[in-house]
Amino acid sequence: MFALQLKNISKTFGTFKANDGINLDVISGEVHAILGENGAGKSTLMKIIFGLYQPDAGGEIFLKGKKITIPTPRFAIKNGIGMVHQHFMLVRPFTILQNIILGVEPRTWFGAVNYQVARAQVTELAKTYNFNIEADRLVETISVGMQQRVEIIKTLYRNAELIILDEPTASLTPQEILDFYRIVENLKRVGKTIIIITHKLHEIKEIADRCTVIRKGRFIETVDVATTSEEELASKMVGRKVDLKVAKADAVPGEVVFSIEDLSALNDKHILKVKNFNLTLRRGEILGLAGIDGNGQRELVEALTGLRKFKSGSIKINGKEIGHLTPRQIYESKLAMIPEDRQRRGLIMDFKVKENFVLQRIEKSPFSHYGFIINREMEKFTESMMERFDIRPRNIELNARNLSGGNQQKIILAREIANNPDVLIAFQPTRGLDVGAIEYIHHEIIKLRDQGKAILLISYELDEVINLSDRIAVIVDGSVSVNISHETLVTHENIKEYIGLFMAGGKA
């Protein structure tokens, strides 16, 4: 029995076909993965199912065998469809409980919100599915993993039978991901149907029963996950063979270009998060900083890029102290950054692609001349960068918001590389990217290295750190707990477990 069937669904934006005749069969009670490159049209398709977009004429949607149209999200919810978006949509100054019941609050006989009943219902739900939530905390104070649980409970509170999860693990920590897998198992156990978008192939193997591949807006095929390898999934999705491992020559480190000495910094709550941190980077090497989320990585990056005043210590590029400079001056000292949160730090979502490409350089030549912006130069530059980095669609006038997540990330990378930095800080550079794009970005980072740049890679994904780095430092509780040499990195038999122990607080 099918929970949902789509037949020949298309969606056109202007002249661009984001979905082109897509067919999808989702069996009741299964976990159905959707796989496709950045910009393939996955989120668009999900928004059609949730009533956020109307498909072009000519397609059909069947819910539990019955042909319907889904005019609004309200209608979708009424018919048992729930969706957790790629970027969460909770009301930050509200509590968890308020967010869960928002718009469907139980009322007392005189019309006030009945928090007592709501609290009992939510507690019951949390118990059934083994969720661990604190209902009275403000959403703005909780972790991303917790926000996601709140979003899922929100759909359950509205009695969703079919739950759409758009890249649910893209910004979770490895531990939160394990918790998330358990939640999916629980949902499946009680008979919910789940559609999940993810770029992580091992995750599809882990939790999905079947997988539908789409490429450039078109349906390719639906496969049984158990009998399809990760390599097969990758090549179906990209349409060519993809290297899942990074191939690179040994680094040839040159002189020291970047040094951090005894750096200490507080977080917003005045807690010391970076503690006498020391690190030295040479030209021509990639230094990976491994560590569990929350060990000071964020505060460190903010201090290094001038976004956070630090307490003590020194930061030098090419021997020149930059610690007291503004973010703009630091950028001009040839330090580039791929930020962790592209929507808040990397891009201005309501600016056009071409404007985002020249953000930090708009009043410089060739983009300005005697205070006038030279539109043609900005456009020429943007067009060439979009070509070189294969950013899709090739439309420089689109707002950043209307690009897929992966293509947004490519803009940041392209822009930062174009400034010809000496040092690149890459903070979670491939979060939310498809395997083809990851391969591409890894190659670009290695290319930079081979041109004599220094790269500081900060990632919560140990696999990525091990794969890409020439040597590794582990950050625990705000300081470097151990340095792992290139030699150890390439010869150690269980390098992942070995580093994992240090990350968990083990001592050298």
Ligand SMILES: Nc1ncnc2c1ncn2[C@@H]1O[C@H](COP(=O)(O)OP(=O)(O)OP(=O)(O)O)[C@@H](O)[C@H]1O
């Ligand atoms: N409102 C819009 N206006 C114009 N183009 C749009 C709009 N929404 C999406 N697109 C385009 O449609 C294509 C598909 O976007 P979509 O967000 O569905 O991709 P995706 O498969 O979810 O990618 P990702 O993995 O990066 O999230 C993209 O090229 C995007 O730029």
Ligand SMILES: [Mg+2]
């Ligand atoms: Mg998407």
